[in-house]
Amino acid sequence: MDHFGILRAMDTQRPTPEQPIPAHATKIFTGKIFDVYQWPQRLFNGETATFEQIKRPDSVNVLPITQEGKIILTRQEQPGMKPFVGALGGRVDQGEEPEEAAKRELLEEAGIETTQLVLWDALQITEKVDWVIWTYIAKDCKKVSQQNVDAGEKIELIEVTFDEYLDVVAEDDYRDTEISLKLLKLARHPEQLAATKSTWLS
Numbered sequence: 001m002d003h004f005g006i007l008r009a010m011d012t013q014r015p016t017p018e019q020p021i022p023a024h025a026t027k028i029f030t031g032k033i034f035d036v037y038q039w040p041q042r043l044f045n046g047e048t049a050t051f052e053q054i055k056r057p058d059s060v061n062v063l064p065i066t067q068e069g070k071i072i073l074t075r076q077e078q079p080g081m082k083p084f085v086g087a088l089g090g091r092v093d094q095g096e097e098p099e100e101a102a103k104r105e106l107l108e109e110a111g112i113e114t115t116q117l118v119l120w121d122a123l124q125i126t127e128k129v130d131w132v133i134w135t136y137i138a139k140d141c142k143k144v145s146q147q148n149v150d151a152g153e154k155i156e157l158i159e160v161t162f163d164e165y166l167d168v169v170a171e172d173d174y175r176d177t178e179i180s181l182k183l184l185k186l187a188r189h190p191e192q193l194a195a196t197k198s199t200w201l202s
Contacts (some may be wrong), residue, residue, distance in 0.1 A: 052128075073088075
């Protein structure tokens with residue numbers, strides 16, 4: 001990754017967890033989303049303890065850019081959750097590549113197709129969960145259909161400028177904290193933030 005936060009082709013492989021699940025681990029629970037693994041781990045004093053790790057499907061974020069240079073976000077409601085604002089996106093299905101998932105979610109949640117999908121970030125969100133979040137910038141977008149969202153989603157599309165987005169990500173109801181943190185770090189270096197803005201909107 002370069003210092004502007006733009007991923008090069010060589011960086012597109014799946015990031016390794018901070019604490020990888022070892023080959024000898026045993027899966028003790030299989031859930032709809034989460035699987036739980038345990039394994040014996042030798043400690044520094046020679047004793048052995050049971051370590052545990054969770055694995056779940058990866059996720060994608062998609063930030064479409066309009067011809068006017070606006071960023072499309074979602075204002076969402078889901079059962080059992082407080083309403084929130086965030087990027088378009090969702091889980092990567094089994095056998096699906098992250099880029100395929102990003103295009104699918106973009107079409108389902110916004111009715112938009114893109115011919116230019118740029119990978120902006122990919123990271124393991126926490127050391128105790130094997131889970132990568134891939135964030136894409138979608139350019140050259142075209143509206144081709146109506147939304148086709150799941151029954152458990154209410155999604156309203158909103159448009160903001162890049163500068164407005166910097167305020168949005170700091171609000172309590174913004175869900176994608178991994179994006180918030182990355183933009184906060186970039187904001188410490190104005191030239192890098194300006195380069196990111198230019199890359200997103202060019």
